[in-house]
Amino acid sequence: MKIETSTALKLFVTGMMAGTALCAVPALAQDAATAADSSGGDIVVTASKRTSSTVQDTPIAVQALGGDALKDKGAVDFADFYHAIPALSVQDEGPGDKRYVIRGVNSAGASTVGMYLDETVITGENAQDGGGQAPDIKLFDIDRVEVLKGPQGTTFGASSMAGTIRYITKKADPDGGVNGYVQSALRATKGASLGMQTDGAVNLPVIPGVLAVRASGFYADLPGWIDNRFEKGANAEKSKAGRLTARLQATPDLTVDLTAMYQDVQQDAKNFYNKLDYDGNALPSNYQADEVRAPYSDKSEIYNATVNYKQPFGTFTGTVSRFVRDTSFVRDASLAAQAFLGLPHDTTGRSALKQDKHRRVDSGELRFASDFDGPFQILVGGFFQNENRFFNSSWPKADVNGNLPADADMLLDRTVDTRIKERALFGELSYEIVPDLTFTAGGRLFDFKLEQQSVANVAFGGGTGAGAGPVLHTKDNGLIGRFNLAYKLSDQVNTYVQVAQGYRSGGTNDQTAAAIANVVIPDGYGSDSLWSYEWGVKTTLLDRKLFLNGAVYYIDWSDIQVSQQATDGTVSFGYTGNGGKAEVKGIEMTLDARPVPGLQINLSGNYNTAKLAQDNPVAGTGNKGDRIPYVPEFTGAGSVNYTTFVDALGVDASFGADVSYQGSMATKFNPTIDNYQPLDSYWLVGMHAGISKGPWQVNLNVTNLFNDQTTINYNEIVPGVYPLGYYMNRPRTVSLSGMVKF
Numbered sequence: 001m002k003i004e005t006s007t008a009l010k011l012f013v014t015g016m017m018a019g020t021a022l023c024a025v026p027a028l029a030q031d032a033a034t035a036a037d038s039s040g041g042d043i044v045v046t047a048s049k050r051t052s053s054t055v056q057d058t059p060i061a062v063q064a065l066g067g068d069a070l071k072d073k074g075a076v077d078f079a080d081f082y083h084a085i086p087a088l089s090v091q092d093e094g095p096g097d098k099r100y101v102i103r104g105v106n107s108a109g110a111s112t113v114g115m116y117l118d119e120t121v122i123t124g125e126n127a128q129d130g131g132g133q134a135p136d137i138k139l140f141d142i143d144r145v146e147v148l149k150g151p152q153g154t155t156f157g158a159s160s161m162a163g164t165i166r167y168i169t170k171k172a173d174p175d176g177g178v179n180g181y182v183q184s185a186l187r188a189t190k191g192a193s194l195g196m197q198t199d200g201a202v203n204l205p206v207i208p209g210v211l212a213v214r215a216s217g218f219y220a221d222l223p224g225w226i227d228n229r230f231e232k233g234a235n236a237e238k239s240k241a242g243r244l245t246a247r248l249q250a251t252p253d254l255t256v257d258l259t260a261m262y263q264d265v266q267q268d269a270k271n272f273y274n275k276l277d278y279d280g281n282a283l284p285s286n287y288q289a290d291e292v293r294a295p296y297s298d299k300s301e302i303y304n305a306t307v308n309y310k311q312p313f314g315t316f317t318g319t320v321s322r323f324v325r326d327t328s329f330v331r332d333a334s335l336a337a338q339a340f341l342g343l344p345h346d347t348t349g350r351s352a353l354k355q356d357k358h359r360r361v362d363s364g365e366l367r368f369a370s371d372f373d374g375p376f377q378i379l380v381g382g383f384f385q386n387e388n389r390f391f392n393s394s395w396p397k398a399d400v401n402g403n404l405p406a407d408a409d410m411l412l413d414r415t416v417d418t419r420i421k422e423r424a425l426f427g428e429l430s431y432e433i434v435p436d437l438t439f440t441a442g443g444r445l446f447d448f449k450l451e452q453q454s455v456a457n458v459a460f461g462g463g464t465g466a467g468a469g470p471v472l473h474t475k476d477n478g479l480i481g482r483f484n485l486a487y488k489l490s491d492q493v494n495t496y497v498q499v500a501q502g503y504r505s506g507g508t509n510d511q512t513a514a515a516i517a518n519v520v521i522p523d524g525y526g527s528d529s530l531w532s533y534e535w536g537v538k539t540t541l542l543d544r545k546l547f548l549n550g551a552v553y554y555i556d557w558s559d560i561q562v563s564q565q566a567t568d569g570t571v572s573f574g575y576t577g578n579g580g581k582a583e584v585k586g587i588e589m590t591l592d593a594r595p596v597p598g599l600q601i602n603l604s605g606n607y608n609t610a611k612l613a614q615d616n617p618v619a620g621t622g623n624k625g626d627r628i629p630y631v632p633e634f635t636g637a638g639s640v641n642y643t644t645f646v647d648a649l650g651v652d653a654s655f656g657a658d659v660s661y662q663g664s665m666a667t668k669f670n671p672t673i674d675n676y677q678p679l680d681s682y683w684l685v686g687m688h689a690g691i692s693k694g695p696w697q698v699n700l701n702v703t704n705l706f707n708d709q710t711t712i713n714y715n716e717i718v719p720g721v722y723p724l725g726y727y728m729n730r731p732r733t734v735s736l737s738g739m740v741k742f
Helices: 002-022 067-072 334-341 511-516
Strands: 061-066 088-092 098-102 113-117 142-149 163-169 179-189 194-207 211-222 237-251 254-267 273-276 282-287 296-311 314-332 352-370 376-396 410-434 437-458 464-468 472-488 493-504 528-541 546-558 561-567 572-578 581-593 599-612 634-646 651-662 682-693 696-703 711-715 725-728 733-741
Touching (some): 061 067, 067 142, 098 113, 179 211, 376 437, 511 572
Antiparallel strands (some): 142 163, 179 194, 179 733, 237 254, 254 296, 273 282, 273 725, 296 314, 314 352, 352 376, 410 437, 437 464, 437 472, 528 546, 561 572, 581 599, 599 634
């Protein structure tokens, strides 16, 4: 059944665009734009899992970006919007290979930021380095993106110790009639060929008022700007995605939502370039030194069923999901073969490290959110998650054309099989002490078990491997809490104080891989945890013409999971261990002003000091006072947009600009670590303009206007052996899009 379902989804994706275009007859008037499309303060969010409320009325640090506003700005994925969120940064190595950082909480091990598509857990697991990080969900037919900052573990689980990012999709609407949109865009990137993107959606009531389906799709062909010996624009990205949802309004109180989604992202090469080739000679600009083709493939499937049953006293919600992700990642290993095996990189050593990963996550939750009369409210629920991973890391030799033959000679081959089970009970109790003063206490009781086994099929350099290693186990259980005191001083001012705990379970280290390098490492590492203390204020002023929000926070983080190195004197091997403590102190603010009709001004900023509070146990891996890697001290963003009606043309026109600043940071704790690299600060500037009339809309967008090429990350295969690889933001890109709503 799985194969048949997957095949049907793929057929749906490839046929979606044509099918949507046939339905794109503007039979119905365009829906009027709502304030939620342009103002984060007015967007309704479900961050608490108990009630729906606007950003301004939700007593935690949450920001939301409306799907229509993202579309107007030409946003395709996470890289196109994260600069607008203060205290959100990223360890970026291209599509599907990002590690998200919120409020300075970043380290080795599992993700510190939870990821959800509606009710489905899609959090990146980061256990191996072969593209196993967070998936890049394409921004098509999205209602909003919610970014919850601070620990969300009591309601969203272990990997939400720093925060949670939620993609909320548009749902089928039995009462909405036939409606939808089609959008297409041409995209011109400096140094690349002309690209295109198209997406669309259609809502079809099957039984009006009772049953509807919604089909949406996305396709993008984004040419690359980096060349190598095999092709020009080798880092071109081709993506396709489709989503099918259905809603059954069985009774006025009982709703059933079904979702199936498929996404496929392909690249012939990653987004880095080298300055030197493997013999130390200078290369042309934006050119890769790789001697082997290094494609990247990332395919995801998401399935979900959610039932909501509303009663006067509250709502029961049951949800089950499956998330399947298959990634294939290739990186050149020719110089490593020369350095460690004495095989010349351009002949018998021409080879690559190929890493294939299959991951399946089954999860479910049953919860009750009250709507009692009186001062008491509760949220209670149970959660399960079963995860299976299969990872294959091989080192095949390449042919003279840089391809990896199916029957290639192997210099290494091993597999890792991992199984995880997590169970949790969670709940919150809220009590309105006096009108507008509410205290909330919550907790999560969790039980986590991991089992892992590695198999060495081919030994280092060739020959029969050692076979199956021991079955490693790790487990963790405990209770974490959250306490929140929220006070609504007036209709204009809300304030809150929150103390919340976050945790992340421990894991195992692949001793089989370390043994190949003749290095002994620990078989695992323990959990880490933090306490976050926060005071926030949200204000709605000047008759809703000004939203001004801010928060001050302090985070006390213990037993940090950190990268450590073991060596036999010649070869070093990385593994994960536990460090000491870190402290994060920060302040953030957002401003949304609408001083006159049609004019909107947004400003945001974050100042953050995320540092080690004591030396790491392993000398040289981090010292007291070192800044946490990939955490800038300052981030900021600003935008201005003006919309007006042009009488002479009979159209609505809008135009504006945006700017963002990313402060300097580094890839490791300090310069004494071999692969430490500094990352300089940079500014990004964008502009946009558009006109609309009735159901029609045309937009012109420019991103990275001044073509900033600051390095945002480094590609280091073997430090000291390989020339550095440099990642940068996408060069200046101009897109012209047209959209019709119906």
